[in-house]
Amino acid sequence: MxxxxxxxxxxxxxxxxxxxxxxxxxxxxxxxxxxxxxxxxxxxxxxxxxxxxxxxxxxxxxxxxxxxxxxxxxxxxxxxxxxxxxxxxxxxxxxxxxxxxxxxxxxxxxxxxxxxxxxxxxxxxxxxxxxxxxxxxxxxxxxxxxxxxxxxxxxxxxxxxxxxxxxxxxxxxxxxxxxxxESAKPQQFACLVRDIPAPPKHMSRREQVNTFFKKLHSDTYETCMIVTNVRKLMKIWTKYQASKRNLERAEVVFEESKTNAKPEGTRPMHRLRFFGFVGTKVDSINFYDEEVKDLARAVEIERQRTLKEEQLPAAFVFFNSRRAAAEAAQAVHAPYAMQWQVYPAPEPREVVWNNLAKSVxxxxxxxxxxxxxxxxxxxxxxxxxxxxxxxxxxxxxxxxxxxxxxxxxxxxxxxxxxxxxxxxxxxxxxxxxxxxxxxxxxxxxxxxxxxxxxxxxxxxxxxxxxxxxxxxxxxxxxxxxxxxxxxxxxxxxxxxxxxxxxxxxxxxxxxxxxxxxxxxxxxxxxxxxxxxxxxxxxxxxxxxxxxxxxxxxxxxxxxxxxxxxxxxxxxxxxxxxxxxxxxxxxxxxxxxxxxxxxxxxxxxxxxxxxxxxxxxxxxxxxxxxxxxxxxxxxxxxxxxxxxxxxxxxxxxxxxxxxxxxxxxxxxxxxxxYYPSFNVMSLAIASEDVKDAPPMRQIVEAYTPECLLSEEDVVYESEEKFEDARSSIGSRSVSRSNSGVLSSTEDLYML
Amino acid sequence: MxxxxxxxxxxxxxxxxxxxxxxxxxxxxxxxxxxxxxxxxxxxxxxxxxxxxxxxxxxxxxxxxxxxxxxxxxxxxxxxxxxxxxxxxxxxxxxxxxxxxxxxxxxxxxxxxxxxxxxxxxxxxxxxxxxxxxxxxxxxxxxxxxxxxxxxxxxxxxxxxxxxxxxxxxxxxxxxxxxxxESAKPQQFACLVRDIPAPPKHMSRREQVNTFFKKLHSDTYETCMIVTNVRKLMKIWTKYQASKRNLERAEVVFEESKTNAKPEGTRPMHRLRFFGFVGTKVDSINFYDEEVKDLARAVEIERQRTLKEEQLPAAFVFFNSRRAAAEAAQAVHAPYAMQWQVYPAPEPREVVWNNLAKSVxxxxxxxxxxxxxxxxxxxxxxxxxxxxxxxxxxxxxxxxxxxxxxxxxxxxxxxxxxxxxxxxxxxxxxxxxxxxxxxxxxxxxxxxxxxxxxxxxxxxxxxxxxxxxxxxxxxxxxxxxxxxxxxxxxxxxxxxxxxxxxxxxxxxxxxxxxxxxxxxxxxxxxxxxxxxxxxxxxxxxxxxxxxxxxxxxxxxxxxxxxxxxxxxxxxxxxxxxxxxxxxxxxxxxxxxxxxxxxxxxxxxxxxxxxxxxxxxxxxxxxxxxxxxxxxxxxxxxxxxxxxxxxxxxxxxxxxxxxxxxxxxxxxxxxxxYYPSFNVMSLAIASEDVKDAPPMRQIVEAYTPECLLSEEDVVYESEEKFEDARSSIGSRSVSRSNSGVLSSTEDLYML
Known part of the structure; x- marks a missing residue:
């Protein structure tokens, strides 16, 4: 046995x-x-x-x-x-x-x-x-x-x-x-729209999306965020981040080298090729400092280009109440159901940006x-x-x-x-x-x-x-x-x-x-x-x-x-x-x-x-x-x-x-049971909200990090919403219309 | 060969x-x-x-x-x-x-x-x-x-x-x-609601449905029509209709018998049992006339009882615009999706009344x-x-x-x-x-x-x-x-x-x-x-x-x-x-x-x-x-x-x-493609309506024939809708608030 x-x-x-x-x-x-x-x-x-x-x-x-x-x-x-x-x-x-x-x-x-x-x-x-x-x-x-x-x-x-x-x-x-x-989350005010048809010739994508949703959700629609192809930008952005990190590291190494015995410290050096083993030796701090500045400029240029030229047929749309977003996410919008497919928005952190605009x-x-x-x-x-x-x-x-x-x-x-x-x-x-x-x-x-x-x-x-x-x-x-x-x-x-x-x-x-x-x-x-x-x-x-x-x-x-x-x-x-x-x-x-x-x-x-x-x-x-x-x-x-x-x-x-x-x-x-997990029911969405993120913060959350410039992005609504009575409660919908910085406004105005 | x-x-x-x-x-x-x-x-x-x-x-x-x-x-x-x-x-x-x-x-x-x-x-x-x-x-x-x-x-x-x-x-x-x-149909303003949970003790079904839908569709919800069990009523009603038809037929036979040779005609007679072959012989016109009157009374009594006692956990709900009804029909309403299931309403003529209230x-x-x-x-x-x-x-x-x-x-x-x-x-x-x-x-x-x-x-x-x-x-x-x-x-x-x-x-x-x-x-x-x-x-x-x-x-x-x-x-x-x-x-x-x-x-x-x-x-x-x-x-x-x-x-x-x-x-x-056939898209539902049936007519269409009394049913809204701006156009939403007849108002007021 x-x-x-x-x-x-x-x-x-x-x-x-x-x-x-x-x-x-x-x-x-x-x-x-x-x-x-x-x-x-x-x-x-x-x-x-x-x-x-x-x-x-x-x-x-x-x-x-x-x-x-x-x-x-x-x-x-x-x-x-x-x-x-x-x-x-x-x-x-x-x-x-x-x-x-x-x-x-x-x-x-x-x-x-x-x-x-x-x-x-x-x-x-x-x-x-x-x-x-x-x-x-x-x-x-x-x-x-x-x-x-x-x-x-x-x-x-x-x-x-x-x-x-x-x-x-x-x-x-x-x-x-x-x-x-009672404290609402950004995704509760957003929907993901995919398979947007080609816009008419005289219209930008942003206008197209706004026109479509304003007609169908005239009282509740706020604004949209067109998905862009950030692949190229992402490459530069990643390099930029790595560079910043290297700089930081070099500075720490320099600080640490300032011992009592040698108070002026040793400036860290590294070689340029093959992981720092071969090539010209350079001063790390100066080198990375230069690199960070160059890359920051490159990121900014690419960012502008991406926002203008890389718009894709997908968007996040934002509503002024949970209920409106929940209802919109469940409805067929276009006569041909394979166009303008509207889904509940995923949480901002879990969005897979590169997949959003893939056609049906x-x-x-x-x-x-x-x-x-x-x-x-x-x-x-x-x-x-x-x-x-x-x-x-x-x-x-x-x-x-x-x-x-x-x-x-x-x-x-x-x-x-x-x-x-x-x-x-x-x-x-x-x-x-x-x-x-x-x-x-x-x-x-x-x-x-x-x-x-x-x-x-x-x-x-x-x-x-x-x-x-x-x-x-x-x-x-x-x-x-x-x-x-x-x-x-x-x-x-x-x-x-x-x-x-x-x-x-x-x-x-x-x-x-x-x-x-x-x-x-x-x-x-x-x-x-x-x-x-x-x-x-x-x-x-x-x-x-x-x-x-x-x-x-x-x-x-x-x-x-x-x-x-x-x-x-x-x-x-x-x-x-x-x-x-x-x-x-x-x-x-x-x-x-x-x-x-x-x-x-x-x-x-x-x-x-x-x-x-x-x-x-x-x-x-x-x-x-x-x-x-x-x-x-x-x-x-x-x-x-x-x-x-x-x-x-x-x-x-x-x-x-x-x-x-x-x-x-x-x-x-x-x-x-499944529908209860697939969507948000109207009864739940209609519950009172005490604490909602301001619309500016919601839109920011749905902007890929590399598209945000270093300064804070400021939300500017295209229209005045004074007349739209939002169920979020007036405290949370207070949007700062002041302090708009030109570097980011094109993000919302395109 | x-x-x-x-x-x-x-x-x-x-x-x-x-x-x-x-x-x-x-x-x-x-x-x-x-x-x-x-x-x-x-x-x-x-x-x-x-x-x-x-x-x-x-x-x-x-x-x-x-x-x-x-x-x-x-x-x-x-x-x-x-x-x-x-x-x-x-x-x-x-x-x-x-x-x-x-x-x-x-x-x-x-x-x-x-x-x-x-x-x-x-x-x-x-x-x-x-x-x-x-x-x-x-x-x-x-x-x-x-x-x-x-x-x-x-x-x-x-x-x-x-x-x-x-x-x-x-x-x-x-x-x-x-x-x-542009000329809208009654079913475009209605939704079928099934699996309504048991109402709270102090509430009638009608109040329950109204409360629920008014909370979720405050601007667009109009009224509802609770489904009742009309099986018993239907039996009497069918007899009543047959009786009326027999009376009519007897009268025609009588008219036709008035030839030139015999201008006073022959009053039709029939026997009471076994399809008119056996039993006492009676004067058909008198007999059916009596029967019609009796049955009309029975129908009326049974109708009142049905409306009060035979309410079932299903209802038709009515909205003031096509868009609202189309959107409501696509949304999960209750936290437990198996309750309050909302469907696009079938055309009034094709409703299978006995099946509506079957639970999920x-x-x-x-x-x-x-x-x-x-x-x-x-x-x-x-x-x-x-x-x-x-x-x-x-x-x-x-x-x-x-x-x-x-x-x-x-x-x-x-x-x-x-x-x-x-x-x-x-x-x-x-x-x-x-x-x-x-x-x-x-x-x-x-x-x-x-x-x-x-x-x-x-x-x-x-x-x-x-x-x-x-x-x-x-x-x-x-x-x-x-x-x-x-x-x-x-x-x-x-x-x-x-x-x-x-x-x-x-x-x-x-x-x-x-x-x-x-x-x-x-x-x-x-x-x-x-x-x-x-x-x-x-x-x-x-x-x-x-x-x-x-x-x-x-x-x-x-x-x-x-x-x-x-x-x-x-x-x-x-x-x-x-x-x-x-x-x-x-x-x-x-x-x-x-x-x-x-x-x-x-x-x-x-x-x-x-x-x-x-x-x-x-x-x-x-x-x-x-x-x-x-x-x-x-x-x-x-x-x-x-x-x-x-x-x-x-x-x-x-x-x-x-x-x-x-x-x-x-x-x-x-x-x-299928969603386009399953529901009505918002884009289509938002098209302008030029000619819509008045709400009264819509509600009537969704009332089983036997529940309508002989006089016209008159729609009475429970509230004043003056403030609700309906997309149907004001002409069609003109509801007659005058001439409410007591015989039918309980239909809507229960």
Whole structure:
């Protein structure tokens, strides 16, 4: 029973690592020198490190993480993080209810059956592990005991439906509360307009947009901001920023060189070519000073040119009330709906400027091409994944690479390798993907970062289903016995049902494999997450050797946001595995509960004290997650159908209703709940606003940084709005009509 | 070559029937006595019969049908009919372009090949017809000639895409023009609100709706009309109407009995039970007079009760401008999007009152159940259809029913039967379906007649694909050679590819079958449609024996509307068959062109002179048709892929791009064009209105007839709207605040 011992080893080692890392966190987080790593969010907010940070006991953080209220979480970490953590709570509830039936009822039934022993007696080549006796595989075929597992399938499904409805409503409430907040946000007054048709000859784009919107929204339309192509400007601007930073750095170096021994200091010098190693030596301060001045002029010239000549067929339009913007964002504006497409504006920080003006046809073709690419990648990733899975059993590995025999035959190494090798390979392999997927999603022409994240997450999810879940299960079972593979190749009646049979007969061993996968993922993953060892080391190295200026130091400990596009698909992979095996091997539920419980605590801690969101999408990740929870349930139900068929259970057809209902349920949710996440409802938009940003600030927020000149941009409305009664309240709409500086006014007057 | 002669017989007979019917139309339509049947639409409009109707030559109607302008057609027959006829024009264009390549290039290539002869030489059991030599089946396997057919597939597909885009844009233009018409229609000022939550305790439904909408649309909201449950009232009301009609009829009978011989007349009498055959004899006029009075009182009491007690959670809300209504219909109103769902109001005449207040969950569950039912029905209709197809060959029929031998062996009967028997059986069979499908669609909770029609048409379409197209093709080929059937049953490797092989190898003979189907459908169908023999006979019989009053006579010749829910799927069946065989047997294109050309002329004539639409849906049938044209193309492309595979053409994989592109194209169209049909764009809604119905009339239009009392209903606004500047123009918003009659005011004041 080597696999069982490998399983135990794996669990114990993982747990050991986790304890070590948690302990390290307990120690390291107390040191003041590390506070920038363990409390960056609090420091940036100005809340300071929690009062008792230095003397509290090592478990206080758990209490703090769990006890903090939902409101506080939303305030501190943003709605997106709150919704992500609610997703954990939701899954905990689903698995909690599921375990209530599956663990006390199904495990004893399985444990008191003897199918594995019978099969072993019939065919000693069939191996089984002690662990397998707790799974459905141990139940004899065609016995009434299987009814309990059928009930279990219904139990799990119904728990999921009920909990999902409850949580969707909760999410809508959370989002509504944020949106209706009395202090309004710039994006609530703006809409993004894409696919503006070519303007008539005598009109500028700005006039065209103003004319169109003034006719349709005569009382509420304020002004617009035409999107420009800033690619060229951006290049110069980036150089300019780098130059300024170099200058600053050189000055700091110069200051630092003024020691007591040498009060006049050493002026820093550098060479011009090949990263300062080759070429003429120059005085850095003088050189960068010159460069900064040159580039500032170049930026200004290019800025003027961009504003005049690089206008694109997209714009942000601004309204004088939340309600007007919310209503406009939901309406078809032009007779041909593909022109003048109006969308809710993304938050200013998350706008993907280069994608805004991509035409609808280009977007369509691009996403067609991207999805084809993803499809092909998913398909051809199957091959390496299949190879990895074939190495899953060490025996196979040794057979292929005989020189490994010496190492592998050493007992402890063998056990550890057996436990971890395939999982580690898989995890490393999957780590390469997200960047590629983000890049592909960007090509689609998506206008906002949060949407990009969702698109990449969705693509990653396909990979996970096809490659990890199906791939490992299917290929793992096939390759684990080469005989099985040959059998499949030789069989003339290769068909869906034969695959299902094979698939099902090997399911329980694969369940054990997945349990170790889950365990590794959560113990080691969350340990690393909590202890932040890697950022800690990187920060101290940078601090010691590289950072000179205050700004550079700040960048070195900047915590960054949650990386949802990798986090979410991984969580859903765990969810999917657990859903699929919840009834077949109910033990997995306990591990899944542990995974999501530890995740909930650790990530809540990180959300409150570490990560700082780059932008806020208003919780739009939830419908995305919700759909994938249902997909996991669907796959679980299909798996159960197949498995009941294998157990020759005549009433397996009763399970058929479940996947059908899941599809139906999903469409109900999409129709009824999704619109609440897609747009802002009029009832919410009509809530009173107490504190709104002035229009000038809104327009500025929607201007790319490189288009703003150094002096403050001043908003000047083209017309007097005295007559327009804005619902924002007069205080906030006070616009400074004085102090208009010529350098920026063309931005609004073109 | 009996099948070829059967084919020719079929064509000639059909053509003969068509000529006979067209000739009958030429004669009969000249007689003044028949004008009510041939020109009812013109008569109802008050245009009178066309000036030259009585002396013109028999082909003038063709000229008139074709030459009438699009504007005139829209004016006379409505947008729905115009769009339906444009569908014919669109298909004519697609098949016209397709034929340009397929007929002159592919037919000669097929005709100069010899595959059929070679196959026949190899295996004399294989039969083929002279006709088959013009189809792709005659091209030898693996020859470069097949490239031409590949090009043909691309040619047909690209023609379809190009023509479809052109026509979608045209349809949007047509619809936009109608919607922006300066004389506005009641539905342009109304929205339908469903899923209104339970009102707070102290509020009536009316107050609740008013409060909600006044908050969100303070400047534009006018009033609302709460939907009530009129089921009970409707029963009494129907009795009341029947009673009034009986009274009228009795009076006419009495008047007519006053001949010169007997100037005092005979008072009509009738018995009370069993349709007037049994029971006490009473004086009809007195009896019905009494009954009318009683029922009028009952109606009034029930009306009051309904208005007070039967209010439902749905309402029509009315706005003071088209723009406001259009914008409101597109916005999510409540924080929970499943409450307060706002839709564009259907035209008053097409409202399905009983469905309005069905809750969103009930609608979902209902449509789930209905689609399941339809799915099962589609599945189990396969069995009779398969049987019918097995009779397709007379030989099989005789084998099963030997007593038919005597009749069948008589040569002329044999030929005719061979040609028509299966087609007639199929047509009769399909005629039973539409009523069932309309009934099922009504159960779904659809709020408008036009949507019902589309839903029923969509379901009928599934039947057609699965049963007629796949069913006949698949089962027809299997049963046509019982050997093939046995072969399929015995083969152990029953798989998708073996079915495709069988399917493909029998395709060309089935093509001939379908050509006769098309021919029968169009020659006989359009002949009957044009000559209107059945309505003519029914009308004259009714006129002679049943109709007494003017009203009854009018009902006897009332032409009714186009029955789109049967017409559209049938046209699409023809389209689908032709698409599937356009490249395999290009001859079918000529027949398809003839079908749609004759259809275009005949139906244009009927639209202009005969049918009167019950309601207008604003051309919303087009997206429905468009999606199904693409489905037909998709199925055609899949068929081609299979057939190329059968011809062992190594580049068959090149066809794979086409169905993928079709799916992509379809999603492009859905995203870009569909919104223009789903809602009214703000640009169109903002067009000036010169002539709008007064609000009172709009509200009245949205009140079920049985809720209106005999006196005119008078609109009373709850508030004064003097300050609200309506875009309708002051003339039309003049509401009579005088003359409010107590009997009806509670309708608006509840």
């Amino acid at each position: 080597t696999a069982t011992s490998a399983f135990i080893t794996s669990l114990l080692t993982s747990f050991g690592i986790f304890c070590g890392l948690a302990f390290a966190f307990g120690i390291l987080s107390k040191w003041k020198i590390n506070h920038n790593i363990y409390y960056p969010s609090r420091i940036l907010r100005g809340d300071g490190v929690s009062p008792s940070a230095t003397k509290r006991n090592p478990f206080t953080w758990i209490k703090e993480a769990v006890m903090t209220s939902e409101e506080e979480l939303v305030r501190v970490a943003g709605l997106d993080a709150a919704i992500y953590l609610n997703f954990f709570a939701c899954i905990l509830e689903i698995f909690g209810y599921s375990a209530l039936f599956c663990v006390p009822v199904l495990i004893p039934i399985a444990a008191t059956s003897h199918n594995n022993a019978i099969q072993f007696a019939l065919d000693p080549n069939q191996t089984y592990e002690g662990f397998d006796n707790l799974a459905m595989g141990n139940v004899e075929e065609q016995t009434p005991k299987i009814w309990a597992f059928l009930v279990g399938t219904y139990w799990v499904s119904i728990s999921t439906y009920v909990v999902l409805i409850k949580h969707y409503k909760k999410m809508i409430r959370l989002r509504g509360k944020e949106q209706a907040h 046809y280009s977007r369509m073709v691009r996403s067609g091409v991207v999805y084809f690419t993803v499809f092909m990648t998913v398909l051809f990733y199957m091959i390496p994944i299949a190879l990895i899975s074939s190495f899953t059993t060490l025996d196979n590995l040794v057979r292929i690479l005989p020189f490994l025999k010496v190492i592998v035959n050493y007992k402890p190494i063998n056990t550890v390798l057996q436990a971890y090798l395939p999982q580690v390979a898989l995890i490393v392999f999957l780590a390469l993907l997200p960047a590629l997927l983000m890049f592909l999603s960007r090509l689609e022409g998506i206008p906002s970062q949060s949407h990009l994240v969702r698109a990449a997450s969705g693509k990653y999810f396909y990979f996970i289903i096809f490659n990890v879940f199906l791939g490992v299960t299917l290929f793992g079972t096939i390759f684990s016995s080469l005989a099985g593979f040959k059998e499949l190749l030789n069989s003339k009646n290769f068909s869906v049902s034969s695959v299902v049979t094979l698939f099902g007969s090997k399911l329980p061993p694969v369940a054990a494999y997945f349990i170790t996968f889950v365990a590794l993922q959560f113990f080691v993953g969350y340990g690393l997450e909590l202890s932040r060892l890697v950022p800690l080391i990187v920060y101290h190295l940078k601090k010691k050797f590289m950072c000179k200026t205050e700004k550079e130091l700040e960048e070195a400990w900047a915590p960054g946001p949650f990386e949802y596009h990798t986090l979410v698909p991984n969580d859903i992979l765990i969810l999917m595995i657990s859903m699929a095996y919840a009834v077949i091997a109910p033990m997995i539920l306990l591990f899944a509960l542990l995974y999501f419980a530890i995740g909930y605590v650790v990530l809540r801690n990180q959300a409150l004290k570490v990560y700082v969101p780059d932008f806020e999408s208003g919780g739009r990740m939830w419908p995305h997650i919700h759909a994938r929870i249902l997909a996991a349930l669907f796959i679980g139900q299909i798996t159960m159908m197949g498995y009941f068929g294998i157990k020759k259970f005549p009433y397996a057809v009763l399970v058929l209703i479940l996947p059908l209902f899941t599809v139906f349920f999903s469409s109900i949710c999409k129709l009824n | 009996t099948a070829t002669s059967a084919f020719i017989t079929s064509l000639l007979t059909s053509f003969g029937i068509f000529c006979g019917l067209a000739f009958a139309f030429g004669i009969l339509s000249k007689w003044k006595i028949n004008h009510n049947i041939y020109y009812p639409s013109r008569i109802l409009r008050g245009d009178g019969v066309s000036p030259s109707a009585t002396k013109r030559n028999p082909f003038t109607w063709i000229k008139e049908a074709v030459m009438t302008s699009e504007e005139e057609l829209v004016r006379v027959a409505g947008l729905d009919a115009a769009i339906y006829l444009n569908f014919f024009a669109c298909i004519l264009e697609i098949f016209g372009y397709s034929a340009l390549f397929c007929v002159p290039v592919l037919i000669p290539i097929a005709a100069t090949s010899h595959n059929n002869a070679i196959q026949f030489a190899l295996d004399p059991n294989q039969t083929y017809e002279g006709f088959d030599n013009l189809a792709m089946g005659n091209v030898e396997e693996q020859t470069p000639k097949i490239w031409a057919f590949l090009v043909g597939t691309y040619w047909v597909s690209i023609s379809t895409y190009v023509v479809l885009i052109k026509h979608y844009k045209k349809m949007i233009r047509l619809r936009g023009k109608e919607q922006a018409h 969950y009930s609608r979902m569950v209902r449509s789930g159940v209905v689609y399941f039912t339809v799915f099962m029905t589609v599945l189990f209709y396969m069995i009779p259809i398969a049987l019918i197809s097995s009779f397709t060959t007379l030989d099989n029929l005789v084998r099963i029913l030997p007593f038919l031998k005597v009749i069948v062996n008589y040569k002329p009967i044999n030929t005719v039967l061979q040609a028509y028997l299966p087609q007639v059986a199929l047509i009769v069979f399909l005629a039973l379906l539409p009523a069932l499908l309309m009934f099922l669609s009504r159960l779904e909770g659809i709020p408008s007649q036009s949507h019902l029609v589309r839903a029923a048409s969509g379901k009928y379409f599934y039947f057609i694909i699965f049963n007629v197209f796949l069913g006949v093709t698949l089962f027809g080929t299997i049963f046509s050679s019982l050997a093939g059937f046995k072969e399929l049953l015995n083969s152990k490797n029953f798989s998708v590819s073996s079915v495709v092989t069988l399917f493909g190898s029998k395709l060309p003979p089935v093509a001939a079958y379908f050509i006769t189907f098309v021919a029968l459908q169009f020659f006989v169908g359009y002949g009957l449609e044009l000559s209107r023999l059945v309505p003519l006979i029914v009308y004259h019989l009714k006129k002679k024996f049943m109709c007494k009053t003017e009203k009854e006579l009018e009902e006897a010749w009332a032409p009714g509307p186009f029955e789109y829910h049967t017409l559209v799927p049938n046209d699409i069946l023809i389209l689908m068959i032709s698409m599937a065989y356009a490249v395999i047997a290009p001859m079918i294109l000529l027949f398809a062109l003839l079908y749609f050309a004759i259809g275009y002329v005949v139906l244009r004539n009927q639209a202009l002179k005969v049918y009167v639409p019950d309601f207008e849906s604003g051309g919303r049938m087009w997206p429905h048709i468009h999606a199904r044209i693409l489905a037909a193309l998709f199925i055609g492309q899949i068929t081609m892929m299979g057939y190329f595979g059968i011809k062992k053409f190594p580049y068959a994989v090149l066809v794979l791009i086409l169905p993928l592109f079709t799916v992509f194209f379809s999603s492009i169209c859905k995203l870009n």
